Amino acid sequence: MNAVYRVTLSLLLVAVVSAAPQAGAATLYVGAASCDITPDQPVFLSGQFYARVSKGVSCPITANILILESRDGDKSLEQAIVISMDTVVIREPFSAVFKEAMAKALPEVDFNKVILAATHTHSAPCQTDGQYESDDPNVMQPSKYNAFAAEKMAAAAAETWKNRRPAKFSYGLGHAVVAYNRRAVYADGTAVMYGKTNDPNFRAIEGMEDHDVNSMFFCDMDDKLVAMLVNVSCPSQEVEHSDTVDADYWGEVRKGLHKAYGEEVVVVGLCGAGGDMSPHLRYRQAADDRMRELRKLSRNEEIARRVVRGVDEAFEVVKDHKAADVVLKQQSKVLELPERIVTKAEYESCKAEAEKLLKQAAETGDRGARGKGNWNARIAARYEKLAENPHPMFATQVNVLRIGDAVICTNAFELYTDFGIQMKARSKANLTFVVQLANGGGTYLPSERAVKGGGYGAVIQSNTVGPEGGQVLVEETLNMINSMF
Amino acid sequence: MGHAVVAYNRRAVYADGSAVMYGKTNDPSFRAIEGMEDHDVNSMFFWDMNDKLLVMLVNVSCPSQEVESNRLLSSDYWGPTRDQLRKKYGQHLVVVGLCGAAGDQSPHLRYRQAADDRMTNLRKLDRLQEIARRIVRGVDEVYDVVQNAKEENVVLKHQHAVLDLPQRIVTEAEYAACKAEAERLKASPGDGRGNWNARVVARYEKLKSDPHPVLPTPVNVLRIGDTVLCTNQFELYTDFAIQIKARSKAVQTFVVQLANGAAQPQPPDDASEDDKNDWHYASGGTYLPSERAAKGGGYGAVIQSNVVGPEGGQVLVEKTLEMINAMF
DSSP, X not given: OOSEEEEOOOOOHHHHHHHOOOTTSOEEEEEEEEEEOOOSSOBBEXXXXXXXXXXXXXXXXXXXXXXXXXXXXXXXXXXXXXEEESSSOOOHHHHHHHHHHHHHHXXXXXXXXXEEEEOOOSSEEOOSTTSSOOSOTTOBOHHHHHHHHHHHHHHHHHHHHHTOEEEEEEEEEEEOOOOXXXXXXXXXXXXXXXXXXSSTTEEEEOSOOOOEEEEEEEEETTOOEEEEEEEESSOSOTTTTOSSEEOTHHHHHHXXXXXHHOTTOEEEEEEOSOTTEESSOOSOHHHHHHHHHHHTOOHHHHHHHHHHHHHHHHHHHHTTOOBSSOOEEEEEEEEEEEBOOOOHHHHHHHHHHHHHHHHHHXXXXXXXXXXXXXXXXXXXXXXXXXXXXXXXEEEEEEEEEEETTEEEEEOSSEEOHHHHHHHHHHOSSSEEEEEOSBSSOOOEEOOHHHHHHOSTTTSGGGOSBOHHHHHHXXXXXXXXXXXXX | OXXXXXXXXXXXXXXXXXXXXXXXXXXXXXXXXXXXXXXXXXXXXXXXXXXXXXXXXXXXXXXXXXXXXXXSOOOTTHXXXXXXXXXXXXXXXXXXXXXXXXXXXXXXXXXOHHHHHHHHHHTTOOHHHHHHHHHHHHHHHHHHHHTTSOOSSOOEEXXXXXXXXXXXXXXXXXXXXXXXXXHHHTTOTTOTHHHHXXXXXXXXXXXXXXXXXXXXXXXXXXXXXTEEEEEOSSEEOHHHHHHHHHHOSSSEEEEEOSOXXXXXXXXXXXXXXXXXXXXXXXXXXXXXXXXXXXXXXXXXXXXXXXXXXXXXXXXXXXXXXXXXXXXX
């Protein structure tokens, strides 16, 4: 696998000049690159409470970079860098190192113009020292991995920036049934993540599934496709218990798209709002498995087949509707969202659970118990802080990037689909790309009905921000989007 | 099994917990789509012994009502779907289109309409053709795979039962509201909502003599190989069908709504006008709402829209599953 391959929109200078727009009009400049960030030694794989040390690489992990700039002659009007990273979450330790690396490698771009989003693969390196432990001395520590990945990504971004060229843009909507709502609701009103759907008490799937595949396409001035940005509202975690480094379904999607559109096309895969979604089949599994087996595909290959079809159906239509002169605007804000308030009952329950689990961990060395113990202990601490600050706020970055009539809006959470649908329904953009797990390590942000149902992902331990804060996120994001149109 | 995004859940839920069929989703109070959408396209294919495709049975969980407000006879989206399938697979082909459980669904776009319309316009299609395009893709992706996995020696079993489902009980408050509305609408005899409300009044009054009324309803279950097709007469909310699909022992389960109408062929000759009126109303199958829909209210989930409610729906699920699973 190449360490870095670049797409330079390799036009002859004369071609660039002849393709340049008339003075006064904004021109879109684009660059794209794929950067291999696969570690060459064992790492802790992040995504489960328990520790997993990688035993090899089953699908290399990459960061896929899209550079955008609108220019009026030599004057830069707007800039944006969109990076999809094969990782579970963008944690602060990585973010800090990457910001520093970008400041050195590409000082001319404000870091607030960078959208860095996780695909949510659960089989990529951990970014936080001390989160997991192992007696294996060969395990690459998270801080070392962070430095390795950040340096490579920043260098690739800087190189790509230098090679940005005039380009054309189009976008489209397709569909793929990839996301399955993972929350089952039972007769007593409770909800369980991955709860059995063949249980006689099963009554419903809690909420919607968003099967849109939103795509953006970027071509050079010779109409050669150089990059595509693909937005699927489903985290990339089909092989989430893997003991090898794996990009999960995005690895197979990229392979499928490269086969169809060319190896050099950079695929920036972005995860839409999907806090309550996963690619795991939730019911009628036998029918789905039969089709997949007849096709002789793995689950990730089957998911990729669907996503590629969703991209294909959009590309076939919009490939003849490209524009070189598109509006490019970006806003970045830090929003203050009200935190979910820990109730006294939650405090007492979490405190008791933390004490029990941490005692068990101390006595047996059970690292899983320690992880879950800390998960509960954090709630006890949050409650105790309410005495001095009864209305705590959570600061979170939101970026909104308008490209032509489409818009990308980001958030740091595992955002429940209901919120993503509100944004899509009320956005003034023709097509709205909601991107979760971007520019921060947010926790689940559950809908109101999810909190009522409870279960992992919607209990207090899983949430820093609750439905009230989620609604503020929706309203503020919509204010940002709609002010751009 | 293939997929097509055709059905859109038509019930919008608002901040106060109320639900509205076709309620605005760009309203600041809009909070969620009430429930799931089922985007499966289940298909069966039948060939002659020379491998010539004769018939396909296509099950889409969405009623065919995209052009429901025009004044022309129309088969709606099944028309262009059949045309496109015949164009591809042969003009002789018989396409049996069956509507899956979808009381809460419709083909009308519910949000991000501008993006969808843009794509349809760029394809130079109308909405019916666009829906057909999606279904045909859903059929194609299956046919490509299963055309080489045909079977000749398949199990065929068929059961028919008439189930007695508990009716949704009219509450006193519903009675009072419907009575007032029926009285008010007497001034507008052409307005069908008058009878719509009056039937609820009559139902309530009959509870004195029969406090636990049931609706006899036909259910057919047809096993073909490892698949099964189960029917009901209602506009059945998606939640119930997902339960059936999730708990069925068949490899693939086709739920078919609005099938076989009433259990009894006609109302008794000596029935009162009210009873005849009830029979005709219930014979075509009314909406059968999920529990959350009944809580949210709105057309399709209010008492006037339902003869059978969530309790009866659960009985339908359990009895249908008993019939299905007894066949495997």
